Every structure is written in structure tokens, then in C-alpha cells.
Amino acid sequence: MQFRRALGLLPLALLLLAWELAVQAKVYPPVLLPPPAKVLMVFIDDWDTVLGNALASISRVAVGISLAFLFAVPLGLMIGRYRLLDTMTDWSIQIFRSIPPIALIPMALLFLGIGDKPAIALIFLAGTWPLLINTIFGVRGIERTLLKVAKAARASEFLVMKDIILPAALPAIFTGLRLAVGGGWLTVVTAEMIAVKSGLGYMILNAQLTFRSDLIIAGIIVIGAIGLLADQAVRMVRAHVCRWQEGLTASPE
Amino acid sequence: MSKFLECIGVGKIYPGKTEPVEALRGIDFTCDAGDFVCLLGRSGCGKSTLLQMVAGLEKPTSGQIVIANRELDGPSPEAAIVFQDHGLFPWMTVQKNVEFNMKARGVLAAERRATATQFIEMTSLTGFADRYPHELSGGMRQRVGIARALTTRPKALLMDEPFGALDAQTRGKLQDEVLQIWEKQRTTVLFVTHSIDEALLLADRILVFSPRPGRIAADIKVDLPRPRTSQSPGFVALARELRGLVGADREID
Numbered sequence: 001m002q003f004r005r006a007l008g009l010l011p012l013a014l015l016l017l018a019w020e021l022a023v024q025a026k027v028y029p030p031v032l033l034p035p036p037a038k039v040l041m042v043f044i045d046d047w048d049t050v051l052g053n054a055l056a057s058i059s060r061v062a063v064g065i066s067l068a069f070l071f072a073v074p075l076g077l078m079i080g081r082y083r084l085l086d087t088m089t090d091w092s093i094q095i096f097r098s099i100p101p102i103a104l105i106p107m108a109l110l111f112l113g114i115g116d117k118p119a120i121a122l123i124f125l126a127g128t129w130p131l132l133i134n135t136i137f138g139v140r141g142i143e144r145t146l147l148k149v150a151k152a153a154r155a156s157e158f159l160v161m162k163d164i165i166l167p168a169a170l171p172a173i174f175t176g177l178r179l180a181v182g183g184g185w186l187t188v189v190t191a192e193m194i195a196v197k198s199g200l201g202y203m204i205l206n207a208q209l210t211f212r213s214d215l216i217i218a219g220i221i222v223i224g225a226i227g228l229l230a231d232q233a234v235r236m237v238r239a240h241v242c243r244w245q246e247g248l249t250a251s252p253e
Numbered sequence: 254m255s256k257f258l259e260c261i262g263v264g265k266i267y268p269g270k271t272e273p274v275e276a277l278r279g280i281d282f283t284c285d286a287g288d289f290v291c292l293l294g295r296s297g298c299g300k301s302t303l304l305q306m307v308a309g310l311e312k313p314t315s316g317q318i319v320i321a322n323r324e325l326d327g328p329s330p331e332a333a334i335v336f337q338d339h340g341l342f343p344w345m346t347v348q349k350n351v352e353f354n355m356k357a358r359g360v361l362a363a364e365r366r367a368t369a370t371q372f373i374e375m376t377s378l379t380g381f382a383d384r385y386p387h388e389l390s391g392g393m394r395q396r397v398g399i400a401r402a403l404t405t406r407p408k409a410l411l412m413d414e415p416f417g418a419l420d421a422q423t424r425g426k427l428q429d430e431v432l433q434i435w436e437k438q439r440t441t442v443l444f445v446t447h448s449i450d451e452a453l454l455l456a457d458r459i460l461v462f463s464p465r466p467g468r469i470a471a472d473i474k475v476d477l478p479r480p481r482t483s484q485s486p487g488f489v490a491l492a493r494e495l496r497g498l499v500g501a502d503r504e505i506d
Contacts, residue, residue, distance in 0.1 A: 145339075148334075149353070150357070151310055152308050152309070152333070153354040153357040154327075163345075164342065244385045
């Protein structure tokens with residue numbers, strides 16, 4: 001199993017090899033395509049720049065996605081539970097979720113100026129729709145007998161929400177969270193290229209202006225690595241929270 | 254024995270897609286406290302619909318249902334229901350599942366735990382309190398469903414084809430256990446089944462349903478001494494009579 005997992009590194013190793021060969025063959029001048037070793041040096045020489053910007057990006061995503069979670073999950077539980085709310089919100093959700101957050105950057109700048117606020121607002125929007133839609137979907141998927149059990153036991157609406165609807169929707173909520181974190185991460189990098197003066201997006205755009213291609217590539221590597229780690233983290237939390245699901249689903253998610 | 258449950262001219266009509274479907278018409282019967290009554294009939298004859306209405310999960314379109322001198326309007330605190338597909342919450346352990354009906358009534362945690370433990374023992378589930386439903390066999394899951402129903406000490410136990418999905422051996426075992434529980438608790442039992450043998454093994458009285466629209470075709474008193482087996486004297490004759498009434502083989506469907 002451990003060995004199998006290591007197979008996931010194979011494509012990355014091949015990419016690294018191709019990169020080194022391209023440098024050796026001088027496909028591009030070194031100022032455009034630095035060797036892997038030089039990019040590695042960035043993490044030693046400029047670690048504070050990389051770390052500082054990475055933390056700025058991560059905290060924006062953390063705040064934006066947390067806000068989206070607190071907003072979308074309760075709302076989704078209600079929409080999923082109450083037919084009338086669903087009818088009311090269905091069209092709006094379909095319209096707003098079709099708008100890429102990037103398209104809202106100009107408006108975010110006009111209303112919120114330059115800084116953390118527009119970036120966080122965009123991440124919030126990027127995370128809200130997948131969370132909302134998956135939460136609704138999760139509530140819909142609940143077995144009808146379970147609601148009958150609750151009704152027959154004369155359970156209060158609050159208990160039904162807390163002990164039945166929420167846990168039933170949790171696996172779907174986590175699917176939404178994975179999508180939200182992924183979307184939030186894509187959005188933060190883009191937003192930082194335009195709306196803020198810090199973060200990994202800002203760092204790589206700035207590196208282009210100063211011809212630091214090594215810093216650009218280092219930035220891209222960090223963006224990808226954090227994306228992977230964030231996804232793994234959500235999966236681990238999900239596996240823990242939804243451990244009652246083990247052995248219920250056909251394949252481990 | 255006092256009159257416990259009364260159905261007066263109960264009918265149920267579903268709106269249906271093209272035209273209304275009459276599921277039940279003119280159901281009249283009374284049943285005394287402590288009776289074991291089986292509702293027998295082929296599928297689609299409305300026997301489950303009647304049980305759901307007695308459970309307060311569906312409203313009759315005509316007539317009224319009276320439990321313990323009170324006209325039914327929603328689930329009665331005097332009754333508890335057991336479903337064919339268990340209705341166990343997959344994210345709760347056996348213990349938490351058994352505690353649910355008490356939790357819905359606001360019973361305090363310590364008392365819930367003690368009562369649940371008592372009924373877990375009664376249904377031979379000791380040692381499985383911390384398991385999740387998917388880790389149990391079908392028969393054990395149904396025991397959890399029965400234990401949960403018993404915790405509020407209902408005067409009526411409503412069972413909707415509880416053993417329909419079980420193999421013959423497990424079924425026989427659970428039938429014995431239900432009889433033991435019934436003799437010990439002296440609850441009124443309303444038991445839906447499509448098996449003539451099951452009805453004859455369990456019931457004091459069998460209401461035979463005929464379909465389209467569902468109505469009571471016969472009300473048979475079963476005076477066979479307990480414990481019964483399918484070899485009991487009188488069993489075969491009664492089975493033949495019932496087979497004629499429901500117009501099908503031993504296992505209808």
C-alpha cells in the first residue's frame with residue numbers, strides 16, 4: 001500500500017526529469033527557464049518572501065471559505081428541508097453560480113478597493129456555490145424512512161436538523177468543501193494578481209516584472225503543493241467525521 | 254379488556270398522477286388493549302397505509318382513528334413504529350439509535366443510557382452497543398429498531414412488515430422474540446404482514462385485506478394455543494381458510 005502510494009510521485013519525477021533535460025538542451029535561455037537546482041535555491045535564499053506570501057494567501061482562503069461555510073451550510077440545510085425556500089432560491093442559485101468569481105474582480109475593486117476585502121469577498125463567493133449546492137443535494141438524498149422515524153418519535157424540528165439532516169448531509173457537505181477549497185485557492189491567486197499587494201499571486205506577477213523566473217516557478221510549485229495539502233486535509237477531516245460511512249460506500253473517497 | 258384503538262370509516266385517497274387512487278375504503282374495526290392483531294393481505298391492499306395512518310404519519314382522507322380515547326392528529330405518544338427497512342440512523346451507534354425516541358421526548362442523558370442498555374439487553378444486542386448499523390446483520394438491525402420502539406414503553410407497537418426482508422431462520426427467531434416481548438410488556442401489537450404463516454404464528458386476530466380499494470375482507474379470530482408451530486392442530490385448517498380469503502398461495506405476492 002505504501003509502495004502503491006509512492007506511484008503518485010512518478011508523473012512528478014518525469015516532469016522534473018523533462019525540465020532538467022530541457023535546461024541541458026538549452027531549449028530556452030536560462031534567464032527564462034532556470035534549472036531545478038536554481039529554483040530549489042529560492043526556497044533557501046528567499047524563504048521569507050515565499051513563506052510570507054504563502055501565509056497571506058492561505059489566511060485569505062481560510063477566512064473566505066470559513067465565511068462561505070458558515071453562510072452556505074445552514075442555508076443549504078434549510079433550502080434542502082423546505083420546499084418553498086427551494087422554489088424561491090433555485091433560479092437565483094443557478095444564475096449566480098454560473099458567474100466566475102474572476103468576472104467580479106472589477107466590481108469588487110470598485111466597491112471594496114485594493115486589499116484583503118475584495119480578495120476575501122471573491123473567495124467567499126467562489127466557495128459559497130459548491131457548498132450550497134452540495135449541502136442541498138445532501139439533504140435531498142436522505143432516506144425517507146429516517147424522517148418518518150423522527151416524525152413518529154415526535155422529534156422537534158431542531159433535533160431533526162441537528163441529529164438527522166446535518167449528519168445525513170455531511171458527506172455531501174464535505175464534497176462541497178473540497179470543491180470550495182479548490183475553487184477558493186484558484187480564486188485567491190488570480191485575485192492577488194489584481195486586487196492585493198501580497199500573496200503568492202502578487203509574488204509571481206511581481207517576479208515577472210523583475211525577471212525572476214526562478215521565483216515564478218517556485219511560486220507555482222508552492223501554489224500546487226498547498227492545493228494538494230489542502231485537499232488532503234479536507235479528506236482527512238471528512239474520513240474522521242464520516243467514519244460511520246466506512247464500508248457503506250463502494251470505494252473509499 | 255378495554256377498547257384501545259378504534260378506526261371509524263377510515264378511507265384514504267391519494268391524488269395520483271392522472272386520477273385519484275383510492276387506497277382504502279371504509280375501514281371499521283376496534284382493538285382491545287393487549288391484542289396482537291395482524292393485518293394480512295397482498296401488496297397494494299392498503300394494509301401498510303392503514304398502519305402509517307395509525308402511526309400518525311399520514312392523514313386519513315375520511316373517517317377517524319381513535320387511540321386511547323383521543324382522536325388522532327399526528328403521531329400519538331402512546332404508539333411506536335418499527336419499519337421494514339429498520340429506519341436506523343447510519344451515523345449513530347446502536348446505543349444512540351436506541352436512545353433516539355427518548356431523546357426526542359427530552360429524556361435526560363443518564364436515564365436514556367440506562368433505559369437503552371436495558372432494552373439492548375432484552376433484544377440480545379449486548380456487546381453491540383458501540384457498533385454502527387452497517388456492521389450488523391439484517392436480523393440484528395431489526396432488533397435495534399424494536400429496542401428503539403420499546404424504550405418509550407408504548408401502549409401500542411406498530412410493525413410494518415418488520416421481518417419481510419429477513420431469511421426464514423432469522424425471521425422465525427425474531428417472531429419468537431416479539432412474542433416474548435409482547436407477553437412480557439403486554440402492549441397492543443399491530444403487525445402488517447403478507448405471510449399467512451406469520452400471521453397465524455403471531456396473532457390473536459387477523460384482519461384480512463382485499464385490494465382495490467383496500468378494505469377489510471374478513472376478521473378472523475385465532476384461538477390456537479401458544480406457543481404455536483405450523484404443525485399445531487388447527488393451524489393447517491386456518492391457513493387453508495385464509496388462503497381462500499386472500500386468494501393466493503401461502504406466501505402472497
